[in-house]
Amino acid sequence: MRPFDPRLLRTAPAARPPVAVLAVVGVVQGLTTIGLAFAITSLVVAVVRGHAVAVPMVWCAGLFAARAGLAWVAERVAAWAGVEVTTALRRALLTRWLSLPAERRPAPDRAVTLAAQGAATVEPYAARFLPALVAAVVVPVFAVVALVWVDWLSALIVVLTLPLLPFFAALIGKTTQDDTDKRWAALAALGGHFLDVMRGLPTLVSYGRARRQVEVIDEVSQRHRVATMRTLKLAFMSSAALELLASISVAIVAVSVGIRLTHGSMTLSAGLVAILLSPEAYWPIRRVGAEFHAAADGAEAIDGILAALAPNAATDRAAGPEGALAAPSDREEVGVRVAGLTYRYPGSDTPVLTGLTLTAEPGLTVLTGPSGVGKTTLLEVIAGLREPTAGTVRAGSVHLVTQRPFLPAGTVREALTLERDATDAQLWDALRAVGLDGFIASTPHALSTPLGDDGFGLSAGQRARLALARATLSDARVLLLDEPTAHLDRDASAVVHDLIADLAARHTVLVVTHRPELLARADQHVHLEPEAVRAR
Amino acid sequence: MTVTTAPAPIGEALATRRPSPAIVVAGLLGGAATTSGIALTATSGWLIVRASERPVILTLLTAIVAVRTFGIARPFFRYIERIRSHDAALDDLARRRTSVYAALIPLTPARLGRATRAQVLTGVVDDLTDTVEAQVRVSVPVLSSVVAGLLAVGLTAWLWPPVGFVLAGLLVVLALACWLAWRLESRSQDELLAARAEVLRVSDLVARQADEVRAVGGQARALGWIDAAHDVWRAAVRRQSYGRALVAATILTGTGAATVIAAYLALGADVSAPVAALLVVVPVAVGDALAPLTEAMRSLARADGSAARLTGLLTQEPAVAGAGTEALSASLAATGPGHASRGPHLTLRDVTASWTGARTDLPPTSLDLPPGRRVAIVGANGSGKSTLLAVLARFLDPTAGTYLVDGHDALDLDLDAVRALIAVVDDEPHVFAATVAANLRVAAPDASDDALVAALAGAGLRGWLDGLPAGLDTRLGIGGRGLSGGERARLGLARALVSERPVILLDEPVAHLDHATASAIIHDLTDATRGRTVVMVSHRPEGQAAFDSVLDLTPSLDR
Incomplete structure (x- = not known):
């Protein structure tokens, strides 16, 4: 895991400006910090020597004001960077996944972890760790350069002791690594116990087992406390050791300065500057260490996201014109041409579809076959949601109505205009075609009625018809319908079957169905049999 | 209060x-x-x-x-x-x-x-x-x-x-x-x-x-x-x-x-x-x-x-007053887990219910459930299907009407005793980070290994169990073996089976599953629960034929 991966800036260009400003602000902050050490020194010297204080006062006030202004800017920039880096990465991920077939995306749970929680941990990384990293890189360098100029002996002491910090940090980390790893699994299990029991609370209540868990929770929480404290003690000990190391290093500088001052071989102002500057060399390094602990999740998430975004030769091979990805955007094509199609689910040995060949022209093609024969899979392959294991698929622009159609939380209008905008008149036409116009008109806000958990309830049949209404609004030349009337009663089915026949006059319509009424209207009937498919 | x-x-x-x-x-x-x-x-x-x-x-x-x-x-x-x-x-x-x-x-x-x-x-x-x-x-x-x-x-x-x-x-x-x-x-x-x-x-x-x-x-x-x-x-x-x-x-x-x-x-x-x-x-x-x-x-x-x-x-008030102290009739009490000789007769008369008190989530509904009766409940989202189940399960007090258990007002009966008659399977059964056996014994602490295996088989998980590296001792959940949506739904069903509770309430048990898996699970569950009272809420028409009756809660205007 690297503290900063430059690929971040290449992959997410939107992250460049905030990170650049962050770096510039960090450098200027470092310069004012050094300047302030000189200003405070001259103020102290003026006060104790009785010199004129006006000039050092102005310098001090000015530099404090500058640091105040920079602190303002730094907080704002840090927040900006946190948001921009996070949103840039998340948007890049989702944009990419929305253009890839299922096989080339991570599994849904992994995808959600990366895009939602993973990207969220990037925010503290960018907003807090990156500024600390900039400070750790520039401030010690500035401090040492200034020290060389003022008092080379102090500079030498700092240069010699500074590397001890990362060295000891690594040493402590290494000796405690095994111990930490061993405890980590146990600690995660103990820590996860409460969440597990909480999420299972409804189950426990329903079987009358909840009260028994109260004692268990207490016992496990106390064990968790003991185990956590063992781990924390090590972490706190190592951070105390580093602070002590820094203290001792500054003390060495102080002793050398003190001795030379009493001998008169050094001026007061040089001594004061050395004392004020030398701690500045150490704390940014300690801080970046502490922040990195907190930002480690973010750094790890960035690794994962960049890996998911990396153009991969193996996964992008089929993007050429001959490949399967040509299918959904084949502008010339108005029908569907499937040749020698074999499809095997990732991780499975037996193909669902083997050597299937099928051609559908404008008109109604009905696809039948026993459950599990691969009808839904075939539609998904034609729609470009899956890529063939072997064979070719060519199809015009495709709109697929799945068995559980996607209806976002939102209004009826939003559900219908997912693909493209439409006028209210067009929406009402579409609703009339599926026989839903009367129902939607009777809802409280008609087209603006919210749907979903918090809104107006739809039955499964109503959802299916809404999805069909959306399909009629599509620009696609090929319509794929998966069991469109499975949830509908006889009357509603008749309306929808008329609509499908009507659509088939202008589109290539491929329907998976069990309904004989619809089969009777087909221009072409394709029956998939497990043996037949494999024999072909 | x-x-x-x-x-x-x-x-x-x-x-x-x-x-x-x-x-x-x-x-x-x-x-x-x-x-x-x-x-x-x-x-x-x-x-x-x-x-x-x-x-x-x-x-x-x-x-x-x-x-x-x-x-x-x-x-x-x-x-x-x-x-x-x-x-x-x-x-x-x-x-x-x-x-x-x-x-x-x-x-x-x-x-x-x-x-x-x-x-x-x-x-x-x-x-x-x-x-x-x-x-x-x-x-x-x-x-x-x-x-x-x-x-x-x-x-x-x-x-x-x-x-x-x-x-x-x-x-x-x-x-x-x-x-x-x-x-x-x-x-x-x-x-x-x-x-x-x-x-x-x-x-x-x-x-x-x-x-x-x-x-x-x-x-x-x-x-x-x-x-x-x-x-x-x-x-x-x-x-x-x-x-x-x-x-x-x-x-x-x-x-x-x-x-x-x-x-x-x-x-x-x-x-x-x-x-x-x-x-x-x-x-x-x-x-x-x-x-x-x-x-x-x-x-x-x-x-x-x-x-x-x-x-x-x-600081919310509980949704069930739980003040009832009356014991169940002797014959019912004897039917507790492990002795499911006779189920209770559940009756709802013009029951209404509300989650928040602000609006009526369940319009007046009557339902008669003699022992062994199987009812499917359908209806649009928000028509009160889950609310009805919550009332039956004694998770939610009715706002009006009566709920009778063998002729006694359910509200007068001991809450835990009524709940102990009923197993609830929802659409997202929780899988605990524990062994398969422990996940099932949540529902029946004293069940023997044989009973667990029988319940898994009834839920259609026999083949899955045989494929597990450590059988009943295989760890599931976080840090353990993952389960597909279908396996999770079946595990929830197995829990209800092993509990031997005479009434099983199923709240959209297959809501998140594809057509083929859903059909297979509904088929298995109708087989495995034979003899018990079953009330299933579902969006889908699969397997409704296996039920004695279908109750449609959709208000007539919307149908």
Whole structure:
């Protein structure tokens, strides 16, 4: 895991400006910090020597004001960077996944972890760790350069002791690594116990087992406390050791300065500057260490996201014109041409579809076959949601109505205009075609009625018809319908079957169905049999 | 309020931020650490100026020892403080977890929100952690700062009173800045949380349902949702950063002003040169040492929000009064787990129910369930299907009408006894991080291994069980073996089977599954539950033929 991966800036260009400003602000902050050490020194010297204080006062006030202004800017920039880096990465991920077939995306749970929680941990990384990293890189360098100029002996002491910090940090980390790893699994299990029991609370209540868990929770929480404290003690000990190391290093500088001052071989102002500057060399390094602990999740998430975004030769091979990805955007094509199609689910040995060949022209093609024969899979392959294991698929622009159609939380209008905008008149036409116009008109806000958990309830049949209404609004030349009337009663089915026949006059319509009424209207009937498919 | 467990005091106790004695001790230790830091700078300044006066080196020894002591004392006290404060907080966390869990039991499941129970419960875990963390992140730094600040004021006032006043002024400014920070953070906290939750919701949706979005050509629209959510979040973060920026700048401005004024006052002070130097550098050190307070205010604002949410959740009235004391009839009581000889006769007469009291979620409904009866309930979202099941399961009291168990009013009967007759399977059965056997014994603690295997077989999991590396002892859940949606639904069913409860309520058990899996599971469950009373809520028509009757709750207007 690297503290900063430059690929971040290449992959997410939107992250460049905030990170650049962050770096510039960090450098200027470092310069004012050094300047302030000189200003405070001259103020102290003026006060104790009785010199004129006006000039050092102005310098001090000015530099404090500058640091105040920079602190303002730094907080704002840090927040900006946190948001921009996070949103840039998340948007890049989702944009990419929305253009890839299922096989080339991570599994849904992994995808959600990366895009939602993973990207969220990037925010503290960018907003807090990156500024600390900039400070750790520039401030010690500035401090040492200034020290060389003022008092080379102090500079030498700092240069010699500074590397001890990362060295000891690594040493402590290494000796405690095994111990930490061993405890980590146990600690995660103990820590996860409460969440597990909480999420299972409804189950426990329903079987009358909840009260028994109260004692268990207490016992496990106390064990968790003991185990956590063992781990924390090590972490706190190592951070105390580093602070002590820094203290001792500054003390060495102080002793050398003190001795030379009493001998008169050094001026007061040089001594004061050395004392004020030398701690500045150490704390940014300690801080970046502490922040990195907190930002480690973010750094790890960035690794994962960049890996998911990396153009991969193996996964992008089929993007050429001959490949399967040509299918959904084949502008010339108005029908569907499937040749020698074999499809095997990732991780499975037996193909669902083997050597299937099928051609559908404008008109109604009905696809039948026993459950599990691969009808839904075939539609998904034609729609470009899956890529063939072997064979070719060519199809015009495709709109697929799945068995559980996607209806976002939102209004009826939003559900219908997912693909493209439409006028209210067009929406009402579409609703009339599926026989839903009367129902939607009777809802409280008609087209603006919210749907979903918090809104107006739809039955499964109503959802299916809404999805069909959306399909009629599509620009696609090929319509794929998966069991469109499975949830509908006889009357509603008749309306929808008329609509499908009507659509088939202008589109290539491929329907998976069990309904004989619809089969009777087909221009072409394709029956998939497990043996037949494999024999072909 | 009835005589049931009273969660209100617990809810309020959680909101308290009064630090425990252990935290006060930790805060004092933190004060010692912060004071050591300020003292280190002060004595160093004094020492350097005194050294430049070229005294006999022996006269500096006390100061040299003091500098060393403070240098070592700071990490030492900091270490002890962190150990003490974290230990106290973890102890507090353990106790609060136990009491919150106990307080949630009577509120489960009806008061946890309808669609997103798991999320609500996860939220409770996070909120509880935030509230307790406030002990470490707020109480300790505030106490430390007060101790160190007052000591610094005392020291400077003793050396030269006017500078003491200036330092006191600096503390007042810092306190005001903290108050401002807390107000500004609190103001935008809710807005920010809502924006963040919306971003997570939308990205979860798009990441999980990328195929469904692509199928209907909704890619551009989906990216539009992401952008819109990001814009709202961006605006909220910006607004919040104003507060933080203002406070960071105020602290530095105050420190600068105090330093310059202290220098001016030290100039005319009747003190030695080294003390004058000390008076100039102390305000700088105080400003540095107390700057982390802004971060504490951010945590405080967060903890406030968490405590408010917890209190809101835990001070609700339970959805079942649970005052009934009447025992079940002898024949029914004997049918408890393991003795399912006869099921109860359940009857609903014109029952209505409401989750919140604000609106009627279940219109007047009657249902007769003699032992062994099988009823499918269909209807649009929001027509009251789940509400009906909640009433039957005694998770929710009816608002009107009567619910009879073998002719006795269910509300007069002992709550736990009625619940023990009924097994509920919902659409997302929880899989505990435990073995297969332990996951099933949640429903029947005394079940034999053979009974567990039989239940798994009945739920269609025999083949799955045979494929497991350690059979019934295979660990599931987090850190263990993953389950597909279908396997999870079947595990929920197996739990209901092994419980041997005579009534099984199924709430959309296959809602998230594809057609083929759903059909197979419904087929298996109708077989396995033969002889028991079964009520199944479903969106889908699969397998309804196997039920004695279908109850459609959709209001006639919408059908």
